[in-house]
Amino acid sequence: MSDASLLAFALGAAAGGGLVVWFKRKPRLKRRSRKHLLDPPEQQLRDWLEEVAQGWLLINGDNLIASLNPRAEVLLELEDSGLVLRGEPLASLDPSDELLHLVNLAREKGLAQRGAWPHKAGNLDVRMMPGNNGWVAVVLQGRNPLESQLEQQEQWVSDVAHELKTPLTALRLVGDSLAIKAEGRQAVLVGRLQRELERLQVLVSDLLDLSRLDNTPFNDAAAQAAVDPLGVLHNVWTILEPLASERGVRLHIQGGSSNQEESPHLAAIDPSRFHQALLNLLDNALRFSPEQSVIDVDVAARNRWCLVAVRDRGPGLSETDLERMFQRFYRGDPARARSPRSGSGLGLAIVQQIALSQGGMVRASNHPEGGALLELLVPRSRAR
Numbered sequence: 001m002s003d004a005s006l007l008a009f010a011l012g013a014a015a016g017g018g019l020v021v022w023f024k025r026k027p028r029l030k031r032r033s034r035k036h037l038l039d040p041p042e043q044q045l046r047d048w049l050e051e052v053a054q055g056w057l058l059i060n061g062d063n064l065i066a067s068l069n070p071r072a073e074v075l076l077e078l079e080d081s082g083l084v085l086r087g088e089p090l091a092s093l094d095p096s097d098e099l100l101h102l103v104n105l106a107r108e109k110g111l112a113q114r115g116a117w118p119h120k121a122g123n124l125d126v127r128m129m130p131g132n133n134g135w136v137a138v139v140l141q142g143r144n145p146l147e148s149q150l151e152q153q154e155q156w157v158s159d160v161a162h163e164l165k166t167p168l169t170a171l172r173l174v175g176d177s178l179a180i181k182a183e184g185r186q187a188v189l190v191g192r193l194q195r196e197l198e199r200l201q202v203l204v205s206d207l208l209d210l211s212r213l214d215n216t217p218f219n220d221a222a223a224q225a226a227v228d229p230l231g232v233l234h235n236v237w238t239i240l241e242p243l244a245s246e247r248g249v250r251l252h253i254q255g256g257s258s259n260q261e262e263s264p265h266l267a268a269i270d271p272s273r274f275h276q277a278l279l280n281l282l283d284n285a286l287r288f289s290p291e292q293s294v295i296d297v298d299v300a301a302r303n304r305w306c307l308v309a310v311r312d313r314g315p316g317l318s319e320t321d322l323e324r325m326f327q328r329f330y331r332g333d334p335a336r337a338r339s340p341r342s343g344s345g346l347g348l349a350i351v352q353q354i355a356l357s358q359g360g361m362v363r364a365s366n367h368p369e370g371g372a373l374l375e376l377l378v379p380r381s382r383a384r
Contacts, residue, residue, distance in 0.1 A: 057072055098118075178193075210350055229306065230265075240283060254299070289312045316370060329345035363377075
């Protein structure tokens with residue numbers, strides 16, 4: 001295929017095929033003297049084609065497979081590389097009669113055709129885009145484009161987060177080196193640099209966690225461990241206790257049993273995610289707790305739920321807080337905070353996504369006796 005044909009196909013695949021018709025209907029554009037400066041190299045066009053989100057096959061006039069991209073290999077569940085299919089007939093992919101009819105129809109009418117391909121890998125949406133001399137480009141897309149988009153989003157966020165981790169680590173090392181020699185005003189600036197770099201690292205880590213959680217739907221059939229909330233709470237508090245001790249904040253836990261075999265409050269949940277959720281809840285309560293106060297945690301069984309309720313003794317939640325506190329990057333009124341530490345604004349959003357991914361929920365309210373109350377409900381384990 002010529003460069004123009006390849007470019008038309010690349011643009012058409014990205015825009016749903018509409019531009020292919022434009023190229024086909026206006027083949028005799030007036031050439032400009034500098035046109036060669038606007039023609040990308042053929043290899044560049046091919047590289048772009050390899051990276052488009054949809055799968056595609058290029059079929060010549062004899063219905064032989066000329067090329068296909070990696071996404072098509074995934075959608076068609078090809079065990080071997082698509083390279084072995086080049087030059088093979090389209091029939092080797094076991095096409096349906098409807099698919100073959102659409103290919104022929106696209107050639108005869110010279111217009112793009114849409115339809116479905118009932119493939120063993122699952123129903124696929126297809127779009128046939130005709131070219132010159134019997135060539136047809138077949139664009140493939142799974143019947144669940146949302147799933148594909150979520151995969152791409154997760155991959156994008158994951159790539160960005162990993163790319164940021166290395167330079168942030170290097171910058172923190174530089175900051176630590178500067179802190180050793182800095183004095184006076186420079187020491188203050190270096191200290192601020194270190195705090196901001198630490199905050200960025202937390203933000204990158206939280207974004208990566210949210211991306212993974214967003215794409216982890218709850219599966220009721222998945223086996224979950226029977227986890228004792230008391231054990232997880234004690235482990236979490238050992239992490240936060242040094243910060244709490246500086247301000248005289250104590251933890252008071254009610255409910256549960258010290259003997260896991262006798263506890264009716266075991267949670268059916270991923271242990272690491274449970275730890276992360278409780279860490280974020282207690283860290284949030286600590287941030288808004290006055291000095292010399294208590295954080296109350298109540299562990300209880302509620303029908304089929306295991307409930308962990310965390311109450312601080314702070315100023316409570318405003319109407320805006322109650323409406324938006326689980327939104328990403330929402331921090332609320334900074335005047336409420338009793339700790340100089342600032343979070344990423346993603347902690348409670350992560351708690352909510354963990355709860356949803358484990359088949360539970362999280363809710364917030366103001367305690368009747370003052371302070372904010374956050375309740376995490378997760379499925380109760382049947383193991384006794």
